[in-house]
Amino acid sequence: MVVWFPLDYSADFIYLLDIAFHFRTGFLDDGVLQTDPQKMRLHYFNSTTFYVDMLCLLPLDFLYLSLGFKSLLRSFRLVKVYRFWEFLDRTERHTNYPNVVRTVALLHYLFVI
Secondary structure (H helix, E strand, O other): OOOHHHHHHHHHHHHHHHHHHHHOOOEEEOOEEEOOHHHHHHHHHOOHHHHHHHHHOOOHHHHHHHHOOOHHHHHHHHHHHHHHHHHHHHHHHHOOOHHHHHHHHHHHHHHHO
């Protein structure tokens, strides 16, 4: 448990950084790349991605006080797995060696299983 909390809070910090970077990520609007900070912020706030990211950051640590330490309370963090799939998809599309990316992804799936 001594090791769990620092890892847990570092993951929270990484999630906060991810949200901060999402505010600065451009998007396509009718085929035109939008890089205006105000428009990027509004687009992110109005997307389902923002709500999923907020779900991952629910302060469920307070439930540890009443329920005790239950790692199941952290299961909302698994909702962010969509970012991994998005990363794999983009990497496969934009690399010169898509078969290498597919092979590494397949090996990853096999190791997880």
